[in-house]
Amino acid sequence: MLHKITRLTVRDVRFPTSSEQHGSDAMHSDPDYSAAYVVVDTDCGRKGFGLTFTLGKGTDIVVCAVEALAALVVGKCLQEIVSDFRGFYRLLTSDGQMRWLGPEKGVIHLATAAVLNAVWDLWARVDGKVGPRNEPLFLKHDFLHKWMTLPPIEQKSKSWIWLPPSCAFTSFGPRVCVEGIVVTNQCHNRVMFKQFLQASALQFVQIDSCRLGSVNENLAVMLMAHKFQVPVCPHAGGVGLCELVQHLILFDYICLSASLSNRMCEYVDHLHEHFTSPVVIQDAHYMPPKDPGYSCEMLESSVWRHQFPEGDVWKLHTNK
Helix, strand or coil: CCCEEEEEEEEEEECCHHHHCCCCCCCCCCCCCEEEEEEEEECCCCEEEEEEEECCCCHHHHHHHHHHHHHHCCCCEHHHHHHCHHHHHHHHHCCCCHHHHCCCCHHHHHHHHHHHHHHHHHHHHHHCCCCCCCCCCCEEEECCCCHHHCCCCCCCCCEEEECCCHHHHHCCCCCCCCCEEECCCCCCCHHHHHHHHHCCCCCCECCCCCCCCHHHHHHHHHHHHHHCCCCECCCCCCCCHHHHHHHHHHHHHHHHHCCCCCCCCCCCCCCHHHECCCCCEECCEECCCCCCCCCCCECHHHHHHHECCCCHHHHHHHHC
16 A cells, blocks of 8 residues: 555644643743644555644644645655655755745744654554663753852762753853753754764753654664763653653664663653553653554544643633
8 A cells, every 4th residue: 555645634732731830940930731733644544643742822833834844745655755754854844945944943843843753653553563770869950041040069969951051061160060961852953962962062862752853853863872872861741752752762772772871761640641552651661662653642532622722621721
């Protein structure tokens, strides 16, 4: 079968997490965990599901960007795409007009991630594929716009500097003794990661399944991290991020590092009940997924209830 893509749909799905400030931080005080949720249909009935993560307002803008990319996807056959996946990636990221909105960053790149995640999910479905104990805990400090007021950190603590402001890279001096620097959703494409790695500015690489251009770009970053011998510790949480990154950490362990040394993957026990194949954690470890696909298909009932603004959850939330 050719598995020709006949339709691409995208919906604005939001969860009212701001009511209890779930996921809030110094700069994002009231996030509503959300997703631009993509479904690709094929002529043989197979579907692919993908998403990109957002914080509520602005998800509608990502939805518009996905709809703008749809014309580049609909009509293509899966075999045509995967036989030249690099070319397909460049088709989405290098359109002569839309690339002006990026290129490969911001809203248009979030939309690209959602589309590519759905294509990877479709491909995996069609093919039917699917830390050391007794070590001191690592501390991960959120330095987002908190740098100048930071008190000295205990010299012997093992710490990450997470989401550092740009000034932090030149202002460490004697103020802190840290285990390493990590950037995550502020690092929006492989070129930025390459520059940080070449400058020996990262001690941990924290990839993001929806900030970068899906599996395609994350593989490139993981390969660079392997070359520079920098551990990969993915960012996760949000809506569906844990479901996505479980596949990436398996690739890193099996195909690249063959080691768990200095490696971890974030996990938040939140919103997994809305997915058909939720991530499984056992003894503080991610378990390999059992179902084929990229694990980001949402329950249709959850999508309908949380679709913004017409879903029942939002009608009730608005009327409060």
